Amino acid sequence: MDARYDIVIVGAGMAGASLAAAIGTRARVLVIEGEDRPGYHTTGRSAAFWAESYGGPGVQPLTSASGPILRELGMLTTRTAVTLGRAGQESEIEAFAETYRAIGVEVELLDRAGMEARVPHLREGWTCAALEPSTCDIDVGSLHQYYLAQARKAGIELRCRSRLAEARREASGWTLKLADGQEVQAAILVNAAGAWADPVARIAGQRPIGITPYRRTVVQLAVIPEVPGDLPLVLDISGGFYFKPESGRLWLSPHDETPSRPCDAAPEEFDVALAIDRFEQVVDWPIQRLEHRWAGLRSFAPDRLPVYGFASEDPAYFWFAGQGGFGIQTAPAAAELGARLLMGESGGPVDPAPYAPARLG
Structure with a gap:
């Protein structure tokens, strides 16, 4: 396995898997997951619905933009x-x-x-x-497996039982030590660790943002x-x-x-x-x-909106966390937005400004 990557994503739940799939072949990516299998925690315990009002007006743009993609993938069933x-x-x-x-x-x-x-x-x-x-049920398991499969087809590597133990910031990026003792290098570190987002930030020497x-x-x-x-x-x-x-x-x-x-x-x-x-x-x-x-x-996060974007203090550290209970229904649009920000691309259906880490001080 190559120990040098453009991007290392911490977490292989819906957030990390969808973001990896959205990046695709545009970068060399490694996804690390501390559990035996992806999606063991929040992703595997979702109540599995897509409702445009759920999460409030601040989340709605991501939910509504995700709907057509979820329908095209056959992941939605009408519920009301x-x-x-x-x-x-x-x-x-x-x-x-x-x-x-x-x-x-x-x-x-x-x-x-x-x-x-x-x-x-x-x-x-x-x-x-x-x-x-418009409210629908979501096939959460199939959606998660779809993203994992798309990432795999793009050549993205997934390593389970690979908890992040240490992260050392260097001029060229990151040297990351995993729980099994192996080290990998990354130009950019992405925190998609869900409930563990702030602890992962501390490991990386970053300022926690109150998730x-x-x-x-x-x-x-x-x-x-x-x-x-x-x-x-x-x-x-x-x-x-x-x-x-x-x-x-x-x-x-x-x-x-x-x-x-x-x-x-x-x-x-x-x-x-x-x-x-x-x-x-x-x-x-x-x-x-x-x-x-x-x-x-x-x-x-304290304002109950997701956090997507590079840390104000570090252009090699990227937040992709704080999805609350809305990470499944917003996954397609959030992943597209996150990949666009990581790749330095403009445009897209959702304005990233409301979700920028800088808003949290």
Whole structure:
């Protein structure tokens, strides 16, 4: 294996894999991954949906620009989304609809009859809702494997069980020592390490920018009657839950965000109970059994926008992190943007300025 590369990417989850594929043959690239396989942490634990409003107006340009690519690749299946509001939250639902309509997202307001037609056995008290017809499910596993395959076809190397142990900055770039003791050289170091982004920055002698991991819990339920296959993604305007069908079962989250150290996240019993309690306040679907539970880490910068670009202090260090829970649905556009910045190219469908590291001081 050649020990000299133009670019070394730390992390082989969706972020690192998609960026490597977007760079393609334009540079000699190595992707290093600390785990036994790519995508073990956040990528492998996604709730797997694409919703243009999810993540807020700052993330929406990346999500919307990714949609046509995901559709062309066959990675999307129509789902729709319904964001629910209680009595007294009508103005919040209307403001939600107005905000996203203003930036080109299709949103329809629903009355109680429209809500009941889409969410069977909806309990009393939920009186208003917004429908997003464009929302889809994402085939996360296939998308990740597609990017890994595209990178491999371009000659990009992937090394698993290769945690970054040391990084020494030199005039010509970087000398990187991996956990197995081997060293590689790189002109540019890319931090696509997800929850480990700030620790990787410290290893590289860079200023951390406050990327914080948060635990998110998901449970799989069998309910009576079986979940209808055309049930929309159902969200709470107050951010208290979301749930969606998955192969006759229900995936449910209390939309929790608990600060965490970077780790192999596991669900807490309290969060599982909270998810079920909130679900039972929304619909009258008896729960037959709790089949599965898991947790993943969503990593945010302080302003909750992704961080894409070269560090202000070092033109050989590149941030590609802070995607929160939106890294899957924004992957195609984010990867194109990141590759363009790395290659010094202009143009593209998304303005990189809102995501520049310099904004964080």
